[in-house]
Amino acid sequence: MIWDQLPKPFLILAPMEGVTDIIFRQVITHAGRPDLFFTEFTNVSSYASEKGRWNALERLKIAPTDSPIIAQIWGKNPEHFSETCSALASLGFSGVDLNFGCPDKHVNKAGGGAAMIKTPDLAIECFRNAVKSTNLPVSIKTRLGWSSLNEYQDWLPTLLAEHPAALTIHLRTKKEMSKVSAHYELIPEIIKLREQVSPQTKLIINGDIKDRTHAMELYRQFPTIDGFMIGRGVFANPYCFTTHIPTQNELMELLKLHLDLYEKTYSHTHSYEPLKHFFKIYVNNFPGAKELRTKLMETHSVIEARKVLS
DSSP, X not given: OGGGXXXXXXXXXXXOTTTSSHHHHHXXXXXXXXXXXXXXXXXXXXXXXXXXHHHHHHHTOOOGGGOSEEEEEEOSOHHHHHHHHHHHGGGTOSEEEEEEOOOOHHHHHTTOXXXXXXXXXXXXXXXXXXXXXXXXXXEEEEEEESSOGGGHHHHHHHXXXXXXSEEEEEEEETTTTTSSOOOGGGHHHHHHHHHHHOTTSEEEEESSOOSHHHHHHHHHHOTTOOEEEESTHHHHOTTTTSSOOOOHHHHHXXXXXXXXXXXXXXXXXXXXXXXGGGHHHHSOSSTTHHHHHHHHHTOOSHHHHHHHHO
């Protein structure tokens, strides 16, 4: 099982919608890859539908350098979890993760993501359907609660009682989004719950973790944690899974690589506009960065972006 083959502590790039696609994962691999990748989340109902399956499979595409990688899925239909999970091993994944924590209002309105916290019986049914439909290890990513911090006292034991292969906890509630600091003060209590209910489940902490150095500081405080997941920290430093401090030239080379991969993979099938969301990752914190970024935001193609950079 992949979870038993990772170092301790292991580092994971958090699944982020519109960010951690097949291209960005290759860029991060070039900079210094984490021990494990997750995909963007895929809607199981899309996969289960003839009309939506093509889009779902596009989101589940992986590059040779992505392995080991976990497929993250979401939804609220237990049968659709079964259908999707039964196909994932053949697509090259090392595991499947159920998203019970996304705070996006559209996802929650559809009953998925963090909304599962409000329907624990349904969440468990979806988990059990996933487990019985695949030989891959099944893990869960969630939050402390929907609106109240103390919800974790019931919610996390409910999940742990199912003995998931791993449990990633974003240390905030859905209501808090990312507006408050992650609740590191609750880590000792969460560790205790894991030890009491499902000691074999790998415990992963997510929320405000900046980089490898920060993760190792937390590990020294809490050595029974198995892994750490970095999300927004990658925006501040795409080399966050290493201890390397990138130069301006290295960041520009990463941007050029991102442009090359985008052109090779998506240029004829996807809009150029979403690519602009990545520019700030590379063009930041050096003299003239703001001006250069403004010029890049005015471009309409990879060719124009390359001209600005040259």
